Amino acid sequence: MIDRVRLCYANPTLPVAVYREVAAHLRQIDGIEAGLLPQTATEFDYYRSQVGGLWVETAPDTDASSRSRLEDVLSYYSDRFGAWQSIETES
Numbered sequence: 001m002i003d004r005v006r007l008c009y010a011n012p013t014l015p016v017a018v019y020r021e022v023a024a025h026l027r028q029i030d031g032i033e034a035g036l037l038p039q040t041a042t043e044f045d046y047y048r049s050q051v052g053g054l055w056v057e058t059a060p061d062t063d064a065s066s067r068s069r070l071e072d073v074l075s076y077y078s079d080r081f082g083a084w085q086s087i088e089t090e091s
Contacts, residue, residue: 004033004058005057005058005059006055006057007056007057007058007086008055008087008088009056010053010087011049011077011078011081011083011084012048013049013082014049014051014077014081014082018077018081019054022054022074022077023054026070026073029070029073030063031063032062032066032070033057033058034055034057035054036051036053036054036055037052037089038051039051039052053087053089054084055089
């Protein structure tokens with residue numbers, strides 16, 4: 001079994017629809033898996049995202065082209081919606 005590397009990112013004000021769009025774009029890249037993390041806030045806040053974050057997994061043998069496309073997609077959304085924050089999650 002190949003160990004995959006999982007990274008998690010968040011943008012607290014990013015709408016759920018945009019999170020879904022980012023994950024869909026990332027899943028189109030060879031060697032990349034992506035999904036959404038559940039919101040962990042106990043109270044609803046209209047101005048905060050209803051998603052806890054985005055997880056991205058890459059295999060150790062993912063080629064440089066795929067890794068570059070991953071960074072390009074994250075940069076595209078960061079430029080439009082604000083910087084991603086790297087977050088820690090429990091596995």
